[in-house]
Structure formats: structure tokens, C-alpha cells
Amino acid sequence: MPLFFLFFFFWLSLTCRMPLHLVLCQRRISSCSFLSSFKFVFFDSYPPFGSSHFCLCSSRNQSTKTHSVRSSPRPALGPTLKQSPMSYYASLLQSCVVRKAIEPGKQLHARIWQMGISFNPLLATKLVNLYCICNSLTNARLLFDRISKRNQFLWNVMIRGYAWNGPYEIAISLYYQMRDYGLVPDKFTFPFVLKACSALSAMEEGKKIHKDVIRTGLESDVFVGAALIDMYAKCGCVESARQVFDKIDERDVVCWNSMLATYSQNGQPDESLALCRVMALNGLKPTEGTFVISIAASADNGLLPQGKELHGYSWRHGFESNDKVKTALVDMYAKSGSVNVARILFELLEEKRVVSWNAMITGYAMHGHANEALDLFKEMKAKVLPDHITFVGVLAACSHGGLLNEGKMHFRSMISDFNICPTxxxxxxxxxxxxxxxxxxxxxxxxxxxxxxxxxxxxxxxxxxxxxxxxxxxxxxxxxxxxxxxxxxxxxxxxxxxxxxxxxxxxxxxxxxxxxxxxGLKKSIACSWIQVGNKVHAFLSEDASHPKSEAIYAELKRMGKLMKEAGYAPQVGSVFHDVEDDEKVDMVSCHSERLAIAFGLISTSAGTKLLIIKNLRICEDCHVAIKFISKITEREITIRDVNRYHHFKDGVCSCGDFW
DNA sequence: GTAGGGTTAG
Incomplete structure (x- = not known):
């Protein structure tokens, strides 16, 4: 029986040239009950120009997450005699837009269709807007294609729909169709279509649209400018983004944030942090975004004092209880070596969203604290649905901890239990x-x-x-x-x-x-950093450019002698050249991280912990050597290499030599 | 008579 009705409605939709969902809505309105699974709400009590009234209520149905339209005893929002049906339905549709209430919107669409006013430009535009906002692009497009006179606003809404939800190529295609239609893109069109270019990292297309922006004289508009900066950022073109940034008049804080993010996303955290200082000097009030971006940049360069400075800066601007900023801080502290501080901040979060759990799990994974990461993951599963990033953290934790069976189990579980396709x-x-x-x-x-x-x-x-x-x-x-x-x-x-x-x-x-x-290939240049006081000192392999170079090499020599006495035998497998053994030993002992450690030893008081950041993986010989150094000097030495953290203490590394 | 831009995890 239900199947028969479905065929009947399908036939009806074809013969009436009416979308199937509207036919179903119409039927529902006429109190057909078997389609209750659609959760449409009855309109039987609705008289468009009668005396009783109804209003859209804002309360959500917890179980279905749909909005409902209910009868109201109060004559507050009903149509008045002076009110036209257009404006009445327009205001109801607007309520649906505000609440993103797709189901009541569909019913209103059905009613409007029934009354023969569904192609009224105002109502049709509002319906397309509602469908787009609710990511119901098929319905939006069906209606959009049937509207013969499309104004600028309607095109913008449709382009925005695809730019936000994809397929992004259609947003770009619609942009060109709009121009062929004879309309000139405005300050709203560009941010939408550029967003689609960003999502696709489509620089050539973005550049073409940038030329259109220049032709229409909108390059200095803050919204268009921010969208252009973001497009170039996502395409990896930092210089072009900066050129746009420099051309914007009266730059607002979002433009600054966009530029900070451009540097941060393209591996230039120091430039991002430098610009943040310029922004502060220019008297701009930082926003949540400013802090999230800058703290993330600080996490990337791993220099804890800088991150702490931003932590204090965010507090002074009243963001101490902002969960997004706090999550960025969790990530920053974990990446900068203070995983325990990260955990304290994590526990202080009022609302732990999936991003927060991911930051903490990933933090543990980086430090090789596999059990802590997996315990936290277990706790998370009881509260929040993990996403694909969570599993990157979980699998990284298993990988860094050498937990083969657990790793295999979580990989299988990700696919079968959580329906996440492995990336x-x-x-x-x-x-x-x-x-x-x-x-x-x-x-x-x-x-x-x-x-x-x-x-x-x-x-x-x-x-x-x-x-x-x-x-x-x-x-x-x-x-x-x-x-x-x-x-x-x-x-x-x-x-x-x-x-x-x-x-x-x-x-x-x-x-x-x-x-x-x-x-003409060369190995990437190895570089290590150490912060002593307020200054960051960088060392390359076999670097002799530091002002204290003589003392650094003397310390290395002294340490080498003590290490040899303690039983250290150099491992020279990581030396590229086919050279004599003595020479190989000299080469590995001058690796950048060793120079940084030697400088740290001579520049800080006994017992001070050392934190070194390296741009490549630590080599096997240095790993052995630093274990000896930590024991001989009784120092805790932490190295953040490109892959993970190594905490050396009393001759042992936290990675358990599994890296 | 309606709308818009940036940021968070490996």
C-alpha cells in the first residue's frame, strides 16, 4: 500500500512538474498519516486569512532535532487584514531561515505552491536562501532553475550555497553563468566565489577572479580583501596575500587575522607572530581569532616563553575562559614540551569539544605517552564522537609507543565502528x-x-x-x-x-x-634552536658562527671525553660520506642538536632543563649520545624533532628507543 | 527586502 502511494506521488510530481518532496508535503497537509516518518507537521488548523493563529516556536524537539510549528492561543504573529500574503509568508520563511528550520520551510513551500505564488521573486528567493542555509542544495537548485528573472541577490545566495557546501566547482561555474546572465558581481559575490577557490586551492581560477575584483574596484573592500588573502593563503601564495593585505584601506581585525593565518598556515610562524606584534602596536583590539591563530603559530615554532607571553596577553584581554583559546593553549603547551600544563588547561575547559580532545590526545602521542593517550580516548568515546583527526592521534600514539596490536585494533575499529574511511x-x-x-x-x-x-x-x-x-x-x-x-x-x-x-x-x-x-640535490640543512633567557639561538651542523663558538666546541670536547669514559661508542651510520672513521666521529659530534645542547650547558645553571627544537629527525648517534649527556650532567634534556618528542633523563629516553 | 570575510587537532 505505501509503495503504491509513493508511485502515485511520483507520477503526480511528474504530471504537475512539482518536486516530489512538495507533493509529499501536500499530501501530509491533507492529513495522510502513513508518511509519519517524514516528521512533517500538520497544517490542518492553518487558515491563511482566518481568525485563528499560529507561530513558529523556537523550541527544538530533542529526539528528532527538527523544528516544529505549533498552534498558539495568542494572536501575536498571525496575518492581519492589512498584511499581504507575500509579506506574511516572507516573514514566516524568514523565521525558518533564522532557525535553520528546513521542515517547516518545506511545508510553507508546499502551501505557497498550492496558492500559486511560489515564483514570486521575494518568496522564491527566501526559499532558495532557506534551502541553501540548510544545505539542501538539490531543492534550492530545483527552484533556482525555475525562476526566470534572477536578481543579484538570488545568484549570490546560490553561489554561497555551493561555496559553503560544495561541489565548489559549481559555485565557480555559477559565477561565470551570472556574468553571462548580464549581472556584475558585487562585494558579496566575490567573498563567496573566492571561498570556493580556497576550498579547491584553485589559484589560477582565483587569480582570474582577482582581476575581476580589480576591474570592479572592490580590491580595497575589507570583506573582498580578506577573502582574497584567504584564497592566496590556501593556494600557498603568501606574497600575493601580503600584496592584497597592503592594499586594503582601513583594515579591520579580520583582515589582520587573515594575514596572520596566511603566514601560520604556510610554515612561517615567526612572521605571523611578528605581524601580531605590529597589529598590537597599531592599537587593534585582538579577537578570539587573533589568539587562536597566534597561539597556533607559537605552537608551531615550539618556543614556550613566546607561547606563555601570548597566554598572558589573552588573559589581559579577557579571554581566560574562552574555550577555543584555551584549546589552542592546550595544543601549544603540549607542542612546546609542557604536556602536564596542557592537561591542567584541558581539565579546566568548560566544554570539551572534539577539537579539545584531539589536541590533548595528539599532545600525548607526540610525547610518546601512548597509555595516557589511549586512556583519554576511552574517556572521550563515552562523551564525544571521535572524528578522523582523533584517530590520527590514537594511531600516532600506538605508533610512537610501539603498540602493534592496539594500533591494528583501533584502525579496524575506526573503519567498522565509526564508519571513518582511512585517509x-x-x-x-x-x-x-x-x-x-x-x-x-x-x-x-x-x-x-x-x-x-x-x-x-x-x-x-x-x-x-x-x-x-x-x-x-x-x-x-x-x-x-x-x-x-x-x-x-x-x-x-x-x-x-x-x-x-x-x-x-x-x-x-x-x-x-x-x-x-x-x-644538483642537497640534503635539507639541519637546524636546531634553543632559547636561553629571552633570546633564541640557532645552530646548523658543524656551525662555528656563534659568538661563543669556541666555548661550545670546548664543552663538546670535554663532554666527549666523559662520555667515552662512561662507555659511549659513536655510531656513525648516519654519516653520508664514505670517509675515514675518525672524521665520521667528528662529523656526528657536531650535529646541530649537540651544539645547541653544549651551548645550553655552558649558558645555564646546573640542573636547568634544556629544550631543543630540531627541523629534522634526530640521528641515531645523537640519540645515544644525549642519553649519556643527560646522565653525566644530571640534566633533563628535551628534543622536539620533526616527528615527536624525546625526553632524556638519567640516561634514558622517553621514547624507549622506539622512534 | 533579504546576505558576506578569518582561526582550532596529525
Missing amino acids: VQHYTCMIDLLGHCGCLEEAYKLIMEMRVEPDAGVWGALLHSCKIHGNVEMGELALEKLIELEPDDGGNYVILSNMYAQAGKWDGVARLRDLMMDK
């Missing part, structure tokens, strides 16, 4: 975990089974695992793939070269060295 990041964690645990064949098999295209991160994880386990054959395969994906990255060649060196295959070392020279 390349999840696969990278799994390859890292399997590879570190020596399951190289299984790791390779997983890469072959991946539902997404493996990227350089995935093959890099496999290559690194091959290096740990000395599997030259699979390492060669991984490098082959990496050369296809990252032809200009010399670091990949160096890893395989080191593997050849460890296996004594010097012809392989020479071949790779020649290959690198032919291609």
Missing part, C-alpha cells in the same frame, strides 16, 4: 607502526591495499622503517617511489645512502652521491 594520514601511522615493529612485508601489503593514493609520507615511513631494520631491497623500492613523488628532496637519497653505508655497500653510496650531484 593517507591514518595509513602513514599504520605503515610507521608496522614498519617500526619489523612487519615490513605487512606494511608493504597495506600500501598496496590502500584505498587512497600513497603519498611521500607513506613511502617515507616505509623507507625509514627499512633503515631501522636494514632492509636495503625494500628501501630501494621505497626510494624509487619517493623520487617519483619528491624528485627534488635530497633527504630521501641520504636515508638510502646511509643504509648502503651501514651494509658496507660503498658502491651504492657512491652511485647515490653521483646521482644527487647530477641532479
